[in-house]
Each structure stands twice: as C-alpha cells, then as structure tokens.
Amino acid sequence: MIKPRLFRGFRDYPPEEMLPREKLIEHIKHIFHRYGFVPLETPAIEYVDVLLGKYGSEGEKLIYRLAYKDGNTLALRYDLTVPLARFYAMNYTHLPLPFRRYQIEKVWRAEHAQMTRGRFREFYQCDVDIVGAFPPLPDAELISLINDALSDIGFHRFIIKTSHRKFLPEFLRYAGIERPSELEVARVVDKLDRLGKEDVVIELEKLGLSARQIDKLFDILDISGEPDEVIDRLSSLLGERISGICGEMKRFFDMVSSFGVPKEKLVFDLSLMRGLDYYTGIVFEAYLPDFPDIGSLAGGGRYDNLVGLFMNRSVPATGTTIGVDRILTAMRRSEIVLKDEDVAKVFFALFDKGSVDYVLSIVSHLRREGIPVELAGKLCSLKENIQTAAKKNYRYLLIAGGDEKSKAVVAVRDLKTREQKEFTVSELVKWGKGLC
C-alpha cells in the first residue's frame, strides 16, 4: 500500500472550503470586469532566469526548481507579476495600451511552512495590473477598486494605507543615515504595526543606528493626520527635494476622492514600506482595524522598472494583489456570507426497483430545467436514503416509489420540518425553480 499523504505546507481544498472560495473569486472577477480588466493566465513553469533578480535574495531562495534537464533551467512561478512583465515584453506589439489584466492562479514558495498560522507553500494570488500608464491615475483607480471590492463583500470598517517608495531615501538622508541599506531599514520599519515603536527602536539600534538618527527618523514616521496636513509637514521638514513626490501624492489623493472613496478610509502612512524589491512609486495596503492579526487584505503598488528588465525600455506599471485567503478568514470572523451557492438542495431517493426508470427520467427532467439534484448512488432502503441525504446536509428528499409512479407524482419530504407533500412533475419543476 502507498501511504496517502501531502507534502508539508501543501493542502487540499475540500468542497466546504472551495464553495465560499469560488463564490468570493466570482465576486472579485465581477468587480474586475466592471473596471474593464480582462483575464490572463500564464504557465506554472518559467525559465529560472526570467524569475531571478526581482524578489530580493530572501525571496529567490524560496523558488522551487524542476529536476527536468538540468535543475538550473526551469522553476515554478513565485508570483504573477513577473510572469505578467514577461508576457507583456513578449506581446506588447499587439497589446492595446494600457494593458489591463487580471490573473487568479496559484503560486509556489518553499517557505518555512506554518500551517496553523496560515503560511502555506502553495497559495492563490489574485492580481490586477495596469501596464503602460503613468501615475497617479491608474494607482487611484486601483484604490477605488479595492474600496469597491471590500465594501461590496460587506466590510464596513477598513482602511487603505498609502505611501510612496521614493520617500525612504529622503527620510534616511534627513536622519543622516548612510548605512545600512534602504531595504534593511525598510524591513524593520515595516514591523511597526506588529511590534510597536519600542521594539522597532531596539531593532534599529541593532542595525547600528544612533539614538539621534533614530529620533530624526521618527520625527518623520510619527507624522500623521489628513493627507494635506501630512504633505505640508513633510515639505516643511524635507523641503524642495520631495516636492515632486508630494505633488504626485496630492494629485493621487484628489483622484481617489473623485472616485468616491470616503476620506476616513484613506490613511497616508509614512511607515508603509512593502517588501518586494521591484516597487518604485505609490504603494498601498488595506487592513481591517478590527482584525489587525489578519494582516493586509490587499496590497500593491507601482513598479515602473520591472517590465523594462525584459525589453530594455522603461514601461510604467502598477497593480494590486487581493488576498483571497485572508479575506475568507476575515469574512468567517465577521460572519459575512456571500449569496447562496449554486449547489444541490435536493436529494432524490432510490429504494424501489420497479420505479428506477421513473426516477431517472424525472431527475433528468429537473436537471434540464436547471434544478440541481443529487441522485442516490444505489438502490437501498428508504431509511438509508434519508440517512445519506441528512449526512450530506440536504434539506429536501424526493421520493418516487411504486405508489408515486402509478399516480404520476413525486413526494417531497422536508427533512427539517418532516412535512411531506405530493407534486405532479410540472408542480415539482415550479417548486424546484423557486429554490434556486
């Protein structure tokens, strides 16, 4: 016997998890369509060199390679953004500009699996990107999209934090920090939410920053308030050098507001950093303040240099990932349920040999009318049929034995109320349509 088992960090999605997941993805797709995005899929397997040099050295270690040919040739994709850049570079001559695509597929990372904390080695990404358009209009449109998606699902209290990747070097310059690197400082600052200021200060000290440097850094990171206010205070501290970035942020906030995103949902958060190497401009993340431990439900930003790696020409781009798994967790905790799933509520019993043909023809008729019905898998006692239907959580049991066949009717038993009624076939169709 072969022991049936899964590799650590991988999971099956059984039906009870697939049904809400499919419903959510369908919902998200509708929003994407409304915004004029079209679907794209790319292969799971890419050439290794297509993937390398984009995620940072920590990320690259997590790429699964194939043992096909030599192990340096092929690998499983790590995200959907690099494959998009590769696709764009291969097809840009006949793609309409700007190219707006979404992609919902699995990605693979050889992470240290922590399944109880929801860290898996295979997971869905749900990405939407706009390639070939300059900031800040597409960036603002993505904020509007995130706002629509989360509101429509039924989340009322959420915030979208935004910042700009080009601020950080200016912050470091202001604080007199030349080393360690931007990315090292960013990685520590990124933990502010999770660790709190005190611990972040300790970690910054470990990086070799002086108390004075850390104080000056927090002069800036502590700034908070309305976007306009933040921009004014930043400008007064950092002067002309950041006027370009501030102007872009200002126009961005104006557009986000024209799109109707409520002011209280938007936070200009200077400590927002985003991990991946390829971001170059406006970045953003959406959170539920009620469930800070879930992390960001959506996040993304501008990456104007990534596509250029494949075509020696700069191509502006921005995008966001919608965290399907995290949203499902948050929905469960908030007791939000999307519209009923399109699955069978009706189980048709099989217990009388003489009426099998009658049952089969009615099952078939109901299904052709669009009514979902599960037919019992075998002929057995009515009691056994009831047990099976109950175990499968069906509400209604349809019964057609010799009596019903001779009267050309079907009995419908409500397994909850235990009421039972007889219907002619046309009444049954009408009743069934009412269920859907």
Add this chain to the structure above:
Amino acid sequence: MIKPRLFRGFRDYPPEEMLPREKLIEHIKHIFHRYGFVPLETPAIEYVDVLLGKYGSEGEKLIYRLAYKDGNTLALRYDLTVPLARFYAMNYTHLPLPFRRYQIEKVWRAEHAQMTRGRFREFYQCDVDIVGAFPPLPDAELISLINDALSDIGFHRFIIKTSHRKFLPEFLRYAGIERPSELEVARVVDKLDRLGKEDVVIELEKLGLSARQIDKLFDILDISGEPDEVIDRLSSLLGERISGICGEMKRFFDMVSSFGVPKEKLVFDLSLMRGLDYYTGIVFEAYLPDFPDIGSLAGGGRYDNLVGLFMNRSVPATGTTIGVDRILTAMRRSEIVLKDEDVAKVFFALFDKGSVDYVLSIVSHLRREGIPVELAGKLCSLKENIQTAAKKNYRYLLIAGGDEKSKAVVAVRDLKTREQKEFTVSELVKWGKGLC
C-alpha cells in the same frame, strides 16, 4: 536584458482565449452543480510515490520532478484522478458516500510537445468523479451528464461510444491469443478509428499474431448495431463467460435511456479501449462525427482498484474528463458562441483637465451600478481617446468635457454608427444597464 520567453510546450492564455474558456468552464460547472457535484482542489505538487504505478511506464516517464530535497521526493501531478484517490483515502472517514466531486485545474506532462497539433505540456483537466458507488448507475449518470453538457453547448451531432474493459481478455481467449499482453493489443486496436482496419492488421501482425488469430479477433470487433443486438451476438460467440459483463452493460444502457439520452447518440463499440492502466469496467468516449480529427471531447470510465492502492481496500469509482481545449476547438469550427462575456463595452475618454473629477465620479457611479467601464489611462486628445477605444474594440465612447460638465450630462458616441447622444447621469445608468 533577460530574454522574455516560454519553455517549449507551454503557453500563455491571453484575454481573447481566456474569455471563451472561462465562459465554457462556467457553463460546465453549472452542469456539474445540477448533478449535485461539489468542487475540490488538490496541490500541484505530490509525493512521487503517490503518482507512480498508475499510468503505465510510458506515462510515468512524462512526470515532472522537482529538484527540491532530492529529485525522487516530489513531482507535479500528471492528472486529477490519482490525486482524487489520494484525497479520498486520506479523508474517507468524514466524506459523505458516494463522494461526488469535480476538479478543474492544470496538469503537467513532459510530452514531446507538438504545439501546432495542440499537444502541450501544461493543460487543463476538467474532471468529474463519483467515488464509493457500484456500477452501472453512476456510469449511466455520467453519460447523461456528458449528453447534457454537449447538447447545452449547442452540439447536435455527437456520439458517445461505450464498452467494458473486462471484455478484452475474453476476446483474446476466443482468438487464441496468449501473448502479447492485453495492453499491447489494446493500444493497437485503439488506433482503428485513426488508421483504419488494414493498417491495424499490419500492426497486429508485427506484434506476432497469426492471420487466424487476427481474423477471429475481428469476428468480434466487427460486430456492430443496436446495444441489444451486439450483446446477443457477443453472447452467442463467447457464451456464459461474459454473461456478467453483458448483464451490466444491458442495465447500463437501460438506465442511460431512462435518463433520456437519445438512442442514436449511443454506440456500443467493442474496439473502444482507453489508454490508462487503471480502468476496470465500463469505459466511454464522446466524439463529433463531423470533426473526427479533433478526437474525443470527453472520456472516462470505471476504475475500481485505484483508490484501493492507497487504503488496502477496494473502493468502486468512476469518472470522466471533459476536454475543455478540444471543445473550444470544436466550438470555433462549428461557429458556436456562448452567451456574451461580461466585459466592458464602454470606454470613458479623458481629454479635458478641468473635468477629470467629474469623469472620475461618473465612472465610479456607473461601476457601482454594476456597469463595466474602462477609463482612459491618461489625459490626451479626444482623437487619441477614440483611437485607443477602437483598438480595444469598444463599441461606445463616453465623453465628458467642460461643456458636458457644465450641463451635467455625458455624451455617448457609438463608434460603429458614429451617432452621438447626450444623457443625464440617471439616463446613462439606465442605458448602461440595458447593455449588460
């Protein structure tokens, strides 16, 4: 620069291919739901030993292995049936019986890629299976499902060939063939449709069969007609030994007919073999006689021993694969189009700086009303906006410059008829809803 490229045998699915594909998959899912099937997904990566020993030696050579840990540990799945068996064995204690699941995901095979002939190394499988129920009821239900799926798509002329895996050893015994093995003979006979009888005879001779053996084999393979007739003639040739199998086929055909599958769609074809090692009972394949070169649109059968490999206990099972790619090819050739795709028909121009806020708020309003709209990616001349919309195949261009803003209207230009009309925002919403 990194050269953007794809590994041979792999392909991107660009939007123009994704849209009909998604529509078809949605259609197939509806049919699955109607039959009471629920979705399952399993990981792309499985332990190698979970996959080996099920596909035959030819199949096993095509399994992609990972270079993770040692190359003998992990591999990409080859199909969705073996992962289902593995899942069932791991979860059977809490699965309702019979377990009816569908799974629509990609699989990977290191095939000799022939992309012009549609043979890729990564492709979708769309599988539906019933585990834990004996023949012939579930098998008949799958025939009904295939019939519904193909009819509903719009195919009128198709045939479903069926046979039984257990016939072959009896055929060989009748013909006095002891060697080569069943599977070798099956593989050659399977080519009858493609090569014709003459070439198949030559190949059988190459396998070492005598003229008399081949003649006797074709005494049986040449039998054709109504199911009842075929069964009678088979019984008279092979006698009692096949009465069990014939009885199962007879009950199967009766049930298929009770499900309302038209008689002329069903063929009892003794030369139908099906490639994979794991089949044990009734097998079937659906074809379009008008496009024989496309091959089978759906096919499957009973595999009562596969699940048992993972749990030392026999578990009856049957299933079918729906060939999404082949169906799409057949739809294109038959000029069948499924109901309109849910994508934007409306492109909103951006050409006047002073009315950007006005445009953004209307775009947002339309989308929240459920109307798909693509917003121009940048401010540019009206002419450029028209060119972009035309390149993206949009029918309607929405225009709101200073004039429209001051009048609180939006102009809608039909890019086909070149007519232009002005709408208030509420009229616009009404018009937009009429488009969907």
